[in-house]
Amino acid sequence: MLTAFASFALFALLVTVVPGPDTLLVLRNCVRGGRLPGIATALGAAVGSLVWAVAAAVGLAAALHRWDAAFAVVRMAGAAYLVLLGAQALWAHRRSASNGADTTAAPPEGLAPTTFLAFRQGLLSCLLNPKVGLFFVAVAPQFLPEGASVLSVTLIFGVIDAVIAAGWLILVAVFAARLLSWLRRPRVNTALERATGGVLVVLGLGTAAETL
Template identity: 70%
Template sequence: MTAAMAGFALFALMMTVVPGPDTLLVLRNCLRGGRRSGAATALGAAAGSLAWAVAAACGLAAALQRWDAAFTAVRLLGAGYLAVLGVQALWACRRSAAPGPGADAGPSGEVAPEAAATALRGFRQGLLSCLLNPKVGIFFVAVVPQFLPQGRSVLGATLLLGTVDAVIAAGWLLLIALGAGRLSTWLRRPRVHRGLEGATGGVLVALGLGTALETAAG
């Protein structure tokens, strides 16, 4: 079992470090709400991954994959959610490009974290982003069986490997949040803030539209 866990942990780490929607959300919320919001987003994404592991262990993810209508609906909801977050980021970028008399700025001209970008909101966004991505469930259904040791309970082993994956995801995303938090002063400079907000928003919209088009074409 130890060898199987080590092999799965290495594979999960390789998959986790590839930038995706969760990474973008962590960076975006660090930018808007500081390190605490980014860390909460990371924990929300990890919780979503663990929920998918439980679903896979119970057979729900496999059933979802077989039921085309439900799978398509979840993918489209996820695509729409990413697109909405991207549009919000682009709108925030547009607003900050022309600040009014009551704009939020620090004494040195830095953009202050938005009060609305709370840790709770960050956790919810990370959780929903992962839960609305059925590819995470398919990952567990397709990959985890390759690492299940013989003679072990499928339910228990899947839950254990799912926990390993969630811990790895949380650790990596928390490192990203920590790094972004340390650069928060520089990241909240008006020009840098607008550039990153616009870039993140554009990528999120592109991911949402790409997923929607891929689902429609399929």
């Protein structure tokens, strides 16, 4: 049993460290508001992952995958949310730049998210990504020990994955917070905002294209 948990943990770690929407949101919110919003975003994404694990454990994720219409609706909602976040990032930064805001010491006024808003963004980003649920449906059975309870073991896998996701993303937030003075330099901040917003828009459009 311990071998199965350790193997799943290693696999989950390898998947988690690959940059995705959650990592981009953590970086963006950390640069805008500091360490706490970054950590809040990380915790929101981890909670969302745990919710998907519970859904997979009771078979909801698998049922959603079989029900094409519902699956498409969730994916399109997730795609729209990513495009919205990306567009907001691009527009807000363009507006602040046109107003001559100085980003060397603090984020432009109105861009810094509250802790609650950052948590909600991380949570929704994960909840609106059905691929997270399908990850558990497709991967968890590969690590299930023979004769083990599918429900209980999948739930444990979900906790392991959530802890790993939270730990990694919090490390990203802490590391980014240590580099805030550099990340908030006008050129670096402009490049980061444009890259983050652009990637989120592309990810959202890509998800929508796959759904159509």
